[in-house]
Amino acid sequence: MTSTASPWNDAARAPSTRRTPAERRLHGDVFTDDYEWLRAKEDPEVLAQLEAENRYAEAVTEPLGSLREAIFGEIKARTRETDLSVPVRKGDWWYFRRTAEGSDYPVFCRVPAETTGETERDWTPPEVPTGERLADEQVLLDANALAEGLPFFSLGAFQVTRDGRHLTYSVDDSGDERYTQYVRDLERDELLPDRLEGVFGGGFLTPDAGHLVYTLVDDSWRPYEVRAHRLGASGEDRVLAREEDPTLWLGAGLSSDESHLVLDAGCSEYNEARLLPLTALDDDAAEPWTVIGREDRVLYDAEPVTLPSGPHLLVTHDHAAPNGQLLLVGLEEARAAGSVGDLERAGAVLLGPSETRRLNGVGLTGTHLVLDLREDTLPKAAFLPLGALEGALRGEPLPDAVEPGFEEELYSAGVGAFSVHSPVVGLAYSSFVTPGRRYDYFPETGALRLRKETPVLGGYDPARYTARREWARAEDGTRIPVSVLHRADLDLTREHPVVQYGYGSYEISMDPGFSISRLSLLDRGVVYAVAHVRGGGELGRRWYTDGKKLRKLNTFTDFIAVTDHLAAQPWADAGRIAATGGSAGGLLMGGIANMAPERYCGILAVVPFVDPVTSVSDPELPLSALEWEEWGNPLEDPEAYAYMMRYSPYENVGALRYPPIAAVTSLNDTRVLYVEPAKWVPRLRALGASDAPVLLRTEMEGGHGGGSGRYTRWRDTAWEYAFLLACLGAAG
Template structure:
């Protein structure tokens, strides 16, 4: 029955003459814990089988045919995105050493060029650290193009830049390239004094390779067949790759390996961990410099993994005495910052012994989450989360010194007092830089890049991302509301709409959600979202459990054996929205991607009647199959997020109770579009490719169920900004049509 508040519901426009491709059945059986599951479509996993490729191409053709009437709408949205984007633009220059580095984008070109110009050294703090005024359409005197990604991408079906790292002396650049979308990169080193590539090329590595501060070594990570980073190596420039040193080899298939240079530039920080605990090792760079072929230097564990503590560690020198700063969750779920004597931190003490030696710098809090920190020679900057918002707080190192001498605990001070809903991020902080890069963004405010002088407590606005076409922030508003979940928990939601919208009149709604990995859906601006808002859509972000918006416990309440809270929270937000005078309950569409795609699959099984359409991007809809096979990409790493269904019957039964693919049933499903990429290594294309024909088989309705697959893309879809705008236009046109908006 239609609500008296709802207007006559506009009907979507689909090409009903289009016929979906038939998907043959080849039953296979998965047997676990005495439970047999017959899977008719597992054969679609054979990526190299020509029949699979042919089937996927038929799916693409069907999706295009069904939505053929939306071509004008797609073109309009693409044109709106392009017309609002300043295509010829550049980033705010960032100083490193004696150079200012920045990126240029040029109208008509898909990718950025990375450039630099010389910096001044006059001794005047303001003059030396004020970035040069760089014209968007002309080169500065002395400007150098370090890397033109358009040239690198020429002739490639896909292009993604992984790492881009320049040594502080400005002599060497290392960068990595993925040309297929499978997130396996080739790492290169370029001599910036000559412009030539060095013969030091490492193939098939993870994205984040970097050079040591002196530029003598390239540090990179290898991935195994399941795409898990498992081995860290060091390549001394000018030597054969087969002489590279193994700095760490990680056997535990459930842990992720990474590395970076510490803020003091004297150590490598080698980290292995998962979402629940980790183990950090510090390796002195002096020992790496002194190492010879076949003799890897020794790294030292700070807190062993057996203690099951989640932490980060950074060496720092205070008044000539070495310490290690620890941001940890030991008896402090929302994080605590402590300082430990350097020798004690690396001596293998137990947690109880370590606690007896440390000094608390930022204490634990039940309302404020401490996510991490950076420092330079005068201040420490903390990444904080409070009131559901990401913020940046600062503490002077002098105040930390006083605390170490028995003084009061310092309180972080925040440079921003923004809107109700905003995000503040630390974007750059280096040991020898007196300036901290800060970013500010909200649902209605485009990205603002600031330079912050913490010693003076002064913010300098360097740039606000331009939005063309007459955009004004005051034409849009955002506010927070709260919905009650079935267990009584209050779930926050962000509501974004045009300022001139009549909130006593029902509007179509698009509701977005994610809710996994403690990843928060932070307030952020989107040029493309304006195309929805300007068509009268109210955009809702559901901050469901499993994310990190309200601290560590908010995450823990939405993972493993409490994962269903993520889904019921999302439906509770929908129920709340449906009762608001500004919402048309018959026109609420849902949208989510990756783990948010699992959310879409779960809620459309639970409450298909509540949604007039669902868009699931790279959706993780067959989690039991994926996580039950350790040889599949990332599967073993997922056990700390979802549980291990192989060894734990309770986990298996719990996961099968919500897994979208396992719970497709005979109901009238709304229009559904699953979009994916053939070369995605994070969520394999086969999951939505199986899910779609199963949905078609069981639905009792006539709404179209579509699969759209990018044949040359990865987890983020196709490459190049124009291709990505086209993909966004397709997805938004689908959602708008579900809402009855076709122009």
């Protein structure tokens, strides 16, 4: 039943926000911004304003307090708080994580592994009791102890070397994603003096634990420099790569065969990978060599592989193949090549271009090539024997890749843990109705072993829920996939409230996945719909490029077209459709709020990117220059500026009848600055033509993912779901 009484505390009064006009002049256009002063993060007045907004948001939603507590209790009751992950073998140890009731963070542990020579026996995880420690169990790291006394805690890197002796990990204690990296000698149970400050989150040790490889960020939070620190050494660390182009992101990793460092500078449209043999780390004269230069503007990955005929290079690239193709070329021939064309002429095509299959990349086990694929909107994994690659060099056809099969219509089957030292590949499986599963797949035999399904307490029955694919029609005739999820016993001849979710940027796909918390919506009769709009990667590379830069409006109009499709269904209440999205999906929320506010009974925008023109026009702001490949460069390109101004949520706020809107952000977010929603909310109040509440909720100790700790995240989710249910008239 739809509630007729207001779900809000209508007596609460929004805080006033000082208006201080500031002009932004670009390409002959002048925009007056009344709230840019809120960018001064350290100003006590700004902090007081954010606190006042928090008090107002709590006051307005005070009638929802019992609902929030109920949802939090439901999430908690369904979650096995004392649990452990599936042990993963590395070297002579099984590694796993424990969680305990009342603790926010995991405890990382290990137990010794046996080696008998029987593959399945040696690679079958041991039975580890949930609530008690084994006699030979070692605690490597208790994240709860690390987090004690900190206002915020995030664990970045966590890596143990294959010999089991050294552990490196990194900690962010503010939410700004600048980490302190540590190294522990596990044999001696002591921290080494090799402590690095202000590093990016993914530092790692080389296999011999001789070097710690890490990345630094510049003032705009762009990873721009990779260094190698020799353990135990003093003095300056070796700079392996420095990227001066402000539009490129620099990263480092190990090749799958653990023979090379891969140094990669790139953006969403092209990259440049350089390889350095690990044996050359101590040779200051050794320089990384470039596989394909950035001037070719190719997006690619490179993986060394040693075959009986010698060392080769596997190159996954998009030259003349938007969805990717796979090339095998001799390593020396690759080093001598000067362009992608030279590589193609010197090598053999293993997998050619496809209109329907997206090849995202490859990896190696000791015996097989692991293919990361997307087809029919779904992520999948497939396998080819390495022995077949030699034949391909001689012109022999490759056998068909083997793909483990699953029965559900909508699912995600992604590659998890694997290595060249292991005969097993971990597969992470999930669907909208099936809790996350961890499988082990043995490529040599085709055996697929279920190791664990995430427990859902309280008698969860997947048959009580159903998920299906529907297709909406965009303005230009394009068919848009829509995932629809609801309780199986819902009477589809009657109208029900709908929550519609979307993202649509960076070629990121919204894949099928299970959510314990989402059950609190479904069990209250809500239909949950995911709009797979252009700008994501669900239908291949073109699906992405048709929703970026000067085609970005497709993302917004696709979402609205999905809303119209849902509203036309007999089971959907057209007057009770609420929209939600986060980060770039928050930009989507701001856009549809201006383009079609009457279609939504409420909008929830989480860490929303709602002031993109201001952010992307200032290369001094975090990550702004990196965004030019996604949105265009409004600073230098008048056409890009004019186009962005057509959809930018902040500039297009007007005298519209907006529905209730809630913006959720974090003070220390470095990806989408708190100031974007902090400016957007008072502008909505000042210019909007409705009396619906517009709320800003700021996590004062959090980062891009909100506050830290699972209990904090559950309470945040409960707040957001209660807001949505109130908008839907389903808060009673």
